[in-house]
Amino acid sequence: MEGKSLKDVYNRLIDLYGFYEINKDSDEYKIALRFMSQEDLLKDDIDNIRLLVKDDGEDYMYFIINENTDYIGGGACGEEMITKYETINQDIILYYGFSEEDKIKQTNRYKIYISLWQDN
Structure with a gap:
């Protein structure tokens, strides 16, 4: 298996899934990252971080993609959005897959994929 790229x-x-990227130069982007409590990501160069959101009134879900560290994470607010987020997140993890190197090195990417695959 060869994993997909970010x-x-x-x-x-x-x-x-209809997400859209928030412009890195906007105040919305800086505020959103702060509210999402991704302090470990903020220590990295902000230019490496892409923030994708999908909202429905007060409720929303988001994904953060850090191109420097190969990090994919996210979250949601609102009961219905949380349920949708969990489904989309599982799909993304399985879609992203892993590389042979991930398997050999037993990386987090590999371990998360195997754990999710076994649960399904």
Whole structure:
């Protein structure tokens, strides 16, 4: 199995699930990152972080993609959005997959994929 790239994941979130990226120069972007409590991500160069959101009134879900660290994470607010987020997150993890190197090194990417695959 060869895993997908972060660009593939990014495109899947936009094309399949209707997320949109918040402009990095906007105040909305800086405020959103602060409210999402991703302090470990904020220590990294902010230019490496892409923030994708999908909202429905007061409720929302988001994905953060850190191109420097290969991090994909996110969250949601609102009961219905949380349920949808969990489904989309599982799909993204399985879609992202893992590489042979991940398997050999037993990386978090590999362990998360195997754990999720075994649960399904």
